[in-house]
Amino acid sequence: MTKNLGANDQYRALAGDDPDLALARWETMGRREKQAWARAMVDFLPTNPGPTMLSFIIGPARAGDTSNLGAAWEHNAGAFSLLGFDASDFYTLHLCIRRRVGDLLSHAGTKYCIATHNPDNALGLIPEDWAEWLRRVRAGVSPLRALDVVLDGDTRTWPRATTTWDDGSVDVSV
Structure with a gap:
């Protein structure tokens, strides 16, 4: 179950634990860093x-041009x-989530995203829940x-495998 929050609470969830600090982080980002965040958020809208x-x-x-992103996007990127x-x-996380977006939205007791009418269009992720x-x-x-x-959690069964290389090193799939 996603967090079903009102508009103001959704905004606060996207802004992280400290909205002022998140906005300050956005404001100290360089032009290229802001542009990278803008491109990522254009493909994966935190809000619509x-x-x-x-x-x-x-x-x-x-x-x-990142001057018109809006406060919710700036806070989310900063957080x-x-x-x-x-x-x-952020982009990679969203690509991974697309594989399991249905599970994420219906996951009992989840806290990872805010409710959205169309998760294919916008999926607001709560920053702290993805650390x-x-x-x-x-x-x-x-x-x-x-x-x-x-x-x-750790309850899922994983295919486990080990590979021993010629130099004696071992790779373990966990």
């Missing part, structure tokens, strides 16, 4: 403000960035497996 507002956001964002995500991590995914990816777990572990 409607067709008219999207026309003012998406066209300029694709052209590299993810504060957790160590960069735009490519464990990034930690696992940074530790060498594949992004898809990290998603499964975060969503399912």
